[in-house]
Amino acid sequence: MPSTDLSRTETLYLTGLALVCVAVLVRTFEGEGEPLIASLALSGVAFAASYAMIRWLGPTFIKAGLKGRDLSKVNNSHYIPECMGGICAIVYLLTIIVFIPFPFFKDIVVATSGGGNRDVVMNVEFVQQGRLLHKFPHSKLASYLSAIISIQSITLLGIGDDLFDIRWRHKFFIPAFASIPLLVIYFIDFGVTSIVLPTFLQPYVGRELFDLGILYYGYMSAFSIFSPNSINIFAGINGIEVSQSIVIALLLVFNDALYLLTPYPHPATDSHLFSLYLLLPFLGVSFALLIHNWYPARVFVGDTYCYFAGMVFVVVSILGHFSKTLILLLIPQIFNFVYSTPQLFGLIPCPRHRLPHFNARTGLLEPSVTKWEKDKQPRSVVAKALRLLAQFKLLQLKEDEQGLITETSNFTILNLWLFWRGPMREDRLATELTAMQTVLGLFGLFVRHRLALLIFREDNWNIRSAV
């Protein structure tokens, strides 16, 4: 078993990083209170903390029964700790809780007598000079807090899932519970349930905005079920859950930066700053996890991490009003989900694990398959569909000499990729899929910002302009 101590070099780097970050943080708090720099510094601390804790707590997790064996390795007899994403989630939550005062620092100083003390009587002239007109942005604070509550809820439920191994059809709905705080705050705080209609639909409906009403809450709820689950099923090889999440987070950060780097102040700046405050620490803890989860994995991430990551994206995009942009970044996940449905919904037998098959002789991964016995052939309509998919190279299908189907590859993007590109080593597969996620995501952002004008009258429609 690998050592669970940090090497001397690691200790040195981590301590150095943490010290530098804390120094930056203290300066930020003393000075102007530039929250973005504070967020970056805190993310550094979060990286160091989760890196060290992931290493140290491995044996504790194994002792508590949170362990698993890596089936895609030659020597797979020893257990490695499972559910390590829980550590990331908890470090992350602590980070964003500690961060609360920073974005509101300027407001505290301006709106109060200074230093947060509000028990000092103000002169009336002072008020009339307008200094107090700048109100403390409690509604922004409430959004931020509801984000924390939603992410914390999904962490609790994720840990429950990892502990109790909840059945698939039960756990599918877990994220819906965690989205309740988000919906409730959205109801109280925004209440905007209209969507902008594409230009070509406007003549028929007769207006630009269409009020979805209560359906909008259904949409948000469905979205928060979809995002965490879609990351959870795009899994099965070392590092893939974390690397896809990091790519999505980086693309969201890039998208936020587009709004912040415009020469003129964009009306949506605040939403995108909010998004950055939640994404930077997420990247911090995720990189610490990726280093340990990348091939050959020393830890597993658990369902907790997938739920947690998916919920961070949901929270950021709903409260930042760019949920459609997120959908464009989730194209591989959406494809994987749609592609999986025949097995998820039981049209085709679904084995307990659908991860790629490890060929111990070559050391490479191959598509895993569902076997069809001679007396248990698929129904004729299913068989036709399978053959059609195989014709379009969307399925690996083998027949015997009588034309009976003997095996089909399992319906996941991982198996499909292996079918297209041939057997390959686990880390190669993870790298290629991560690259694919990046390319498709960049294309999605390009569509969002350049092609959206074809179907919407204005780019970056801002909610305020509708009020």
Added chain:
Amino acid sequence: MPSTDLSRTETLYLTGLALVCVAVLVRTFEGEGEPLIASLALSGVAFAASYAMIRWLGPTFIKAGLKGRDLSKVNNSHYIPECMGGICAIVYLLTIIVFIPFPFFKDIVVATSGGGNRDVVMNVEFVQQGRLLHKFPHSKLASYLSAIISIQSITLLGIGDDLFDIRWRHKFFIPAFASIPLLVIYFIDFGVTSIVLPTFLQPYVGRELFDLGILYYGYMSAFSIFSPNSINIFAGINGIEVSQSIVIALLLVFNDALYLLTPYPHPATDSHLFSLYLLLPFLGVSFALLIHNWYPARVFVGDTYCYFAGMVFVVVSILGHFSKTLILLLIPQIFNFVYSTPQLFGLIPCPRHRLPHFNARTGLLEPSVTKWEKDKQPRSVVAKALRLLAQFKLLQLKEDEQGLITETSNFTILNLWLFWRGPMREDRLATELTAMQTVLGLFGLFVRHRLALLIFREDNWNIRSAV
């Protein structure tokens, strides 16, 4: 093993209760939006939900390794589920999250165009009529959300403790982490760090209010470490953790009612309504747990419940500005903690478990003892202290014929009570201690409301009057 199904009568009662509560809830939401009634109804639902889930999930918990044996029973070979307080905490959190819109319902309707839609343009005259002057109370919302975050944090950390069996000296500080959200919101939202000085101190300090500044945050932090831990160490027999928590919660509710039932509207009404909204669902889930945890226990509550309960009290009393009142209600806990310190801090050997000794022959509990070997006698100053305590009937101490100490009872209130009152059955002991908690708490409230005028100029000092 007892059945984990609900009996037909139970199903009938629980379903009936839940249906009535939901009906009341729907009416509340449709009508005036009386939040106190909604809170009561939701608490009923929470009771039914946790009652059923505690029963159903027992085998799942045992399978996941969350199990323990009841050492104070004759037949103690079978395992019963441990950490069931986690279910209560999660049902509770879901309840208070769903409750969010209710206290703010009136504000939503008044401050918006109705039904939460704020994307409707208002006429200027309409605004000038003053209808919009009533602002949405975002700062109250932020307090409520920070309460949720703190309680959710302690639940996460409590589950971690139950899972990983964290060492006592590490877990002592767990609640401090969970208090961070509370402190941060307090910093942003109130920032009042002054305390009212007792009258007899005022001449020396020269004013009524004394600003503790940053020390106030230390005080709050220490308080949130103390309260959960003090409940956690006042444990060891069936039902005692839950019954003491219920008594404290009922007394806090009684105290809140004193403010709400005054003929004139009291300035602190809002704080005490806030307190009720958090305490009523707590009572709901706690009663469901008590029924299963009372002698003979069918489930254990776990550290999660003790932390959770202690944190609910901290949150309620800090955000409601009556932390001194809570201290008066925790007198047995404070006594137990102070009394325990010699063993907790290692002055006297502390066995792994200090729960009362079960005498299988009589079926009664007796004080558990620490044995002193002839060659391992306490140091002379410790021996003197022990003898002094024994003289004041605060310790059961046995000597041999040579005057050497052979055994002393363990330093917990449970053992002390058994020493005073003689061996008794487990449920009798729990009942007597609960009664003692009730009597002392009522006395504490009497002191708070009748005798406080002796040392403070005004009763029920309100924060606003200081601004």
